[in-house]
Amino acid sequence: xxxxxxxxxxxxxxxxxxxxxxxxxxxxxxxxxxxxxxxxxxxxxxxxxxxxxxxxxxxxxxxxxxxxxxxxxxxxxxxxxxxxxxxxxxxxxxxxxxxxxxxxxxxxxx
Amino acid sequence: xxxxxxxxxxxxxxxxxxxxxxxxxxxxxxxxxxxxxxxxxxxxxxxxxxxxxxxxxxxxxxxxxxxxxxxxxxxxxxxxxxxxxxxxxxxxxxxxxxxxxxxxxxxxxxxxxxx
Numbered sequence: 001x002x003x004x005x006x007x008x009x010x011x012x013x014x015x016x017x018x019x020x021x022x023x024x025x026x027x028x029x030x031x032x033x034x035x036x037x038x039x040x041x042x043x044x045x046x047x048x049x050x051x052x053x054x055x056x057x058x059x060x061x062x063x064x065x066x067x068x069x070x071x072x073x074x075x076x077x078x079x080x081x082x083x084x085x086x087x088x089x090x091x092x093x094x095x096x097x098x099x100x101x102x103x104x105x106x107x108x109x110x
Numbered sequence: 111x112x113x114x115x116x117x118x119x120x121x122x123x124x125x126x127x128x129x130x131x132x133x134x135x136x137x138x139x140x141x142x143x144x145x146x147x148x149x150x151x152x153x154x155x156x157x158x159x160x161x162x163x164x165x166x167x168x169x170x171x172x173x174x175x176x177x178x179x180x181x182x183x184x185x186x187x188x189x190x191x192x193x194x195x196x197x198x199x200x201x202x203x204x205x206x207x208x209x210x211x212x213x214x215x216x217x218x219x220x221x222x223x224x225x
Contacts, residue, residue, distance in 0.1 A: 045216070103152070
């Protein structure tokens with residue numbers, strides 16, 4: 001699986017959009033980009049995933065660049081409950097393991 | 111609620127002992143993954159099972175073993191426990207058909223404390 005690079009930490013004001021970047025320059029053609037978050041010591045929570053098109057669901061939007069070498073997770077209106085560690089993962093389909101890196105610790109500031 | 115159930119939630123045991131952690135995947139999910147997270151550390155992939163067979167292996171110690179049963183629940187067995195095995199152990203499940211990029215859903219974990 002391709003390696004990902006994320007900033008170790010970010011702050012965002014409550015109510016604003018939180019934009020979390022991820023670099024995955026070695027991504028291969030059949031690999032998807034997944035985003036998870038972990039709040040304190042809870043189980044990681046799935047957020048969204050995509051292959052090459054931008055994706056949106058009730059939690060977030062995922063923007064993938066045309067060359068697929070980077071992506072951005074957007075939380076449109078951040079709340080204090082969005083404070084968590086966010087993980088960007090690149091993985092092939094067909095059930096291969098999800099390898100978690102160190103993620104980005106996002107802090108939402110009141 | 112992710113639909114993945116892990117038991118027990120907490121476990122305290124002594125060094126040298128053996129424990130079994132249990133995971134019930136979401137209904138219909140065929141794949142089960144096990145992860146270890148030590149204090150303030152990242153999630154380390156241990157092992158994956160798909161429909162009863164081992165599919166991928168990570169940094170799992172020889173003292174650890176796992177299996178997935180015909181009803182698709184899984185157990186992680188940890189033996190000859192050491193203080194350093196104290197950690198959160200997470201199970202995840204996904205549907206995972208060939209070519210399917212289905213997401214994995216995680217349980218709330220078992221917190222193991224070895225004293």
